[in-house]
Amino acid sequence: MNTRIRMAGMVLLGLLGVAPMMAQAGADTYKAKCQSCHGATGMADTGAGKAMKVKPANDADVKAMTEDQMIAVVTDGKGKMPAYKGKLTDAQIKDSVAYYRTFVK
């Protein structure tokens, strides 16, 4: 067996494994930290979401935001949105925002 081919195969398998794992990490963080206010599908259809008037993911203002703007809101907070700086890693913030953005349509 050619070791170089075997190595290439292992690298490829590794790459294929990483992408879904990152998406999963974002989903886990979102469910644990964000869902209570933003809802399971980003529609803010929870008690806390309604009480705080969180905008649904399909709101025009939310749709107009860039990923970087959203990361800034989650990192530093805004209004009743808590700041996650120091509570989540930069990667967790980025992944949870990426997951939230799958609801923005």
Ligand code: HEC
């Ligand atoms: C305690 C309730 C609460 C939690 C928990 C929460 N948010 Fe928010 N979030 C809000 C509120 C309220 C706003 C609106 C802030 C404003 O514009 O005044 C907001 C705004 C945002 C925005 C900007 C777009 C918008 O809807 O206005 C993003 C993106 C966002 N949150 C993502 C997250 C992510 C990701 C998490 C988890 C890491 C999270 N939020 C956790 C309450 C919450």
